[in-house]
Amino acid sequence: MAGRELSSTRSPRVKAARRLAKRAFRRRDGRFLAEGPQAVREALALDGVLCELFATAEAENRHQDLVARAEKSGIPVFRVGADVMAELAQTVTPQGLLAVCRFVDVSLESALASSPRLVTVLAHVRDPGNAGTVLRTADAAGSDSVIFTDASVDSYNGKCVRASAGSIFHLPVVMGPRFGEVIPALKAAGLTVVAADGAGESSLDTALEAGTLGGPTAWVFGNEAWGLPEEILAAVDEVVRVPIYGGAESLNLATAAAVCLYTSARAQRAG
Amino acid sequence: MAGRELSSTRSPRVKAARRLAKRAFRRRDGRFLAEGPQAVREALALDGVLCELFATAEAENRHQDLVARAEKSGIPVFRVGADVMAELAQTVTPQGLLAVCRFVDVSLESALASSPRLVTVLAHVRDPGNAGTVLRTADAAGSDSVIFTDASVDSYNGKCVRASAGSIFHLPVVMGPRFGEVIPALKAAGLTVVAADGAGESSLDTALEAGTLGGPTAWVFGNEAWGLPEEILAAVDEVVRVPIYGGAESLNLATAAAVCLYTSARAQRAG
Structure with a gap:
């Protein structure tokens, strides 16, 4: 009792x-x-x-x-x-x-210390349910860590914790660094930084065929409604869009992230 | 005015x-x-x-x-x-x-009439938001039609329509057939029927390598909490699980569907 x-x-x-x-x-x-x-x-x-x-x-x-x-x-x-x-x-x-x-979050340095292969960055994710779902998906896809920048929702928001379905306790989560300090840290850790954005010049299929996704990769996801700001698109190594084969205008953030992260996970295991 | x-x-x-x-x-x-x-x-x-x-x-x-x-x-x-x-x-x-x-739904016969390559079946999806998100994702992945069986939520539920983000108007949606009548119709239309379930004997990666997903495929998705009932798992051609590479117990329904449908879409285009 x-x-x-x-x-x-x-x-x-x-x-x-x-x-x-x-x-x-x-x-x-x-x-x-x-x-x-x-x-x-x-x-x-x-x-x-x-x-x-x-x-x-x-x-x-x-x-x-x-x-x-x-x-x-x-x-x-x-x-x-x-x-x-x-x-x-x-x-x-x-x-x-x-x-x-x-709190279970770790520092950016510690999250990137041991040669990560797959890192997920939430750069402007404002909806806590979406953020938690991406955290859960990143965990499922074998992401080594998840970074919530200061422009994203708090990872400890109740809705985010619930949507993560326990994943907030599974993998290193970094809370609140500025995007400006995240980018050089990712690059210094040997990661290719790829932003997912509907306006990306190359499609996910093209990036996959070009071999971009077989190596250590950090995926950057933006806002549900308006994507990523220009300065982030300019700072990353590549901007990739999930191809739309049918009539939909776009995918929602969590489903787009699932497609990107699993494509990377598979490419890394096949490579 | x-x-x-x-x-x-x-x-x-x-x-x-x-x-x-x-x-x-x-x-x-x-x-x-x-x-x-x-x-x-x-x-x-x-x-x-x-x-x-x-x-x-x-x-x-x-x-x-x-x-x-x-x-x-x-x-x-x-x-x-x-x-x-x-x-x-x-x-x-x-x-x-x-x-x-x-209402914009069509009959099962008409949805399957013109040699579909990718069909999405919501077999026991009860949450309207999830159902609408899967509809939107199916549209984006180039699904030829989406079938809501009688055990799923109503496709015209307000939350489902909203989450579909317009996709309910884009592709043929079939409303309310029994699963028992759907299965033979899918097979007669030349589709391999694949159920997504955490308990699947083969992983998505294995199915992909085996070439299962390169041909015309119908994906069956089940309930958010408990997956698919035994009689459906027994009736389909294959049961496939999305691999979990990390510590997460599972993926949520809409993200699992996104991974499956996009894997099929890419395999069909590569084949």
Whole structure:
């Protein structure tokens, strides 16, 4: 059973956790919220990341293994009612488990230190759901790290964490560097920097045939609505567009990223 | 200027359009709602699809070309206030243009009549946003048609239409056949039927190398949470999984579909 029961939404501990829905408080505390059993399992797999666990009686019963592991690791577990969970969780139908986690991001230097082969850069991604989905896709495609520049959404935004489906805990994530400092670091790490943009002069198929994608590559993805700004398009090694074979005007950001990252992953394994 | 002004949310015409947010009324009337300038432009490009257009004064001013084209085609245009538009539109920030359109779906026979090379089947897709994103991706990848089986969401659901970003007007969409009747029709049309499922015995890379994807192919996509039921996995020619190179447990449905459809599109063009 949970060590302690918190029955009021006015409990200081509940309030402190609730505040982490806001970026300013996340930054101040260096903590964020991760909801649901999958996220809790991934957070538990990392040393010293999970700080506190809130669980409803029902969730505690359903996920006894997770609660037991948390308690064994000395992590405070608080049992809360449905009302407190509703106050804490940012979803319409909370899953009954909510973790307060320490920030897991790493420095740009450390992310690029060990000869990365595939790096994903979110340069102007503003929608947290899209950003989280790209993070999950980058993880699936075997990306060595994911970089959120300062013009992108916060990687610890609740929607981003949820859409990442645990991937925020899987691979090194870099938070908030300026794009201007990212580009030289990528190049110095031996990566060819390729931006995905509907206005790209060469198509993904052409880049693939030319052998561009077989080597270490950093993919740069831009804004959902307007793509990437001129200064980024000018600074990268190549701008590539996903070919549109049918009548659609464009692809959405997360699906375009999936096509690009998997094309690279396959080319690297075939090469 | 719009031919007539509708100032009340209680106007019978507004009520009739508002009702189309519900599937039962869409079916009865054979009509659906499409919101925003992009959808209106695509609907106008088809003969006899756009039945009525609602526009706020601001949208009418911003999209004079579209309103003029509608009026020239004899389509009734109604000017409405922000309150009426808010009542009609299903979005938080309505774009000020809303079209009532006739159903555009075609029969299974007609969709498969002219030697299709790439067909997309949504077999158990329940989330309308995902379904619309897959429709858009299928269009971009050059799919000849998209089939929504009776176990999938309604293709005319407002969220699905929006997520399709106009693609519902671009390619033949088949609505509501049973999967049992779809399979023999696909095979009779000369298509290899491939299901995408995390439990697939061969990976996408293996299927690609084996040459499976170079010929006419129908891709079957399942439910976001639990994939495809046993009877579908047993009935298709092959079950293929998108390889997971990193730590992610899975991909979301729309990104997995993007990887599969683009892999087929490229293989068919290379072959």
